[in-house]
Amino acid sequence: MESISIDDCAELSLETTPEGFTKLVVDNALARCELYLHGATVSSFVPKGEKDLLWLSPNAVFRQGKGIRGGIPICWPWFGNHVDDNTKPAHGFARHSQWQLSSAQTTDDGVTELVLTLSESENTRQVWPYKFDLRYHITIGSQLNLALTMINTNDCDIEISGALHTYFAIGDIAHASIAQENVATYTDKLDGQTKRGATDTNISGPTDRIYHDCDDVCRLDDKNNERVIEIAKSGSDSMIVWNPWAQQSTEMADMPNDGYKKMLCIEAGYTDMLIVKPGEQHTLSQSMTIRTDV
Numbered sequence: 001m002e003s004i005s006i007d008d009c010a011e012l013s014l015e016t017t018p019e020g021f022t023k024l025v026v027d028n029a030l031a032r033c034e035l036y037l038h039g040a041t042v043s044s045f046v047p048k049g050e051k052d053l054l055w056l057s058p059n060a061v062f063r064q065g066k067g068i069r070g071g072i073p074i075c076w077p078w079f080g081n082h083v084d085d086n087t088k089p090a091h092g093f094a095r096h097s098q099w100q101l102s103s104a105q106t107t108d109d110g111v112t113e114l115v116l117t118l119s120e121s122e123n124t125r126q127v128w129p130y131k132f133d134l135r136y137h138i139t140i141g142s143q144l145n146l147a148l149t150m151i152n153t154n155d156c157d158i159e160i161s162g163a164l165h166t167y168f169a170i171g172d173i174a175h176a177s178i179a180q181e182n183v184a185t186y187t188d189k190l191d192g193q194t195k196r197g198a199t200d201t202n203i204s205g206p207t208d209r210i211y212h213d214c215d216d217v218c219r220l221d222d223k224n225n226e227r228v229i230e231i232a233k234s235g236s237d238s239m240i241v242w243n244p245w246a247q248q249s250t251e252m253a254d255m256p257n258d259g260y261k262k263m264l265c266i267e268a269g270y271t272d273m274l275i276v277k278p279g280e281q282h283t284l285s286q287s288m289t290i291r292t293d294v
């Protein structure tokens, strides 16, 4: 699939990092957004007059075969470890594959719409023996909208799971909480137990939870930045909440030792395997916006 000329969109510019990675920068009247073709990883989203909603590790490693620590890595075609082969990359291969920019335009209301694509290749076939078309719609305005559509181009059913592994930037983890209308149950991956949650979640230690039956809308109360970020999702059976806390942060080379204080992952996912029939498709979406009225 041919990449487009960036001349089609005045608000879009391209940069090349020292490691040779292509970074797209969208700067329109409503927001500034940065993303890498490496993994189609959105790394920054700054509505005009606001601070970045996304956290990118200052120690992030830009290397082939590795996902970027921060922003919005794409976990696909599986979430977490591969179901039966731990030699395969955690969270699948989408987050470290080279995506193509297939379209870019800014609409009359000042919103810039990008479409990035990824299809099977020799590299992907080495870890996953199926054909696929992934189309990632990124809409940049006062709100960031992400929609990851997967089309099953095989003549057989395929099973997938995935997530938009979003790292939100916060002023201080000790003064941040997640609020949702209804109580949900979650699986605590750190002790394997399923527990009943609460409508308010404060993070006070290592946290790795998969919320099931949760609302499709939640709010991140980032008290130190005096803001509330509303997060909505669709095409998702779960919300994942992760903070590595101090010990695991020190064990991650691409994470500052105190990095856990400034980030919180709130991920839209489908962690139960989803069967997609031939020719059918599935779309996982997440959006984020700052609520000034709460």
Ligand code: TA6
Binding pocket: 067, 080, 090, 091, 165, 189, 208, 240, 241, 242, 265, 267
């Ligand atoms: O989304 C939470 C999680 O699955 C955690 O278990 C932790 O592994 C995190 O993702 C980060 O994974 P990564 O492979 O990016 O280090």
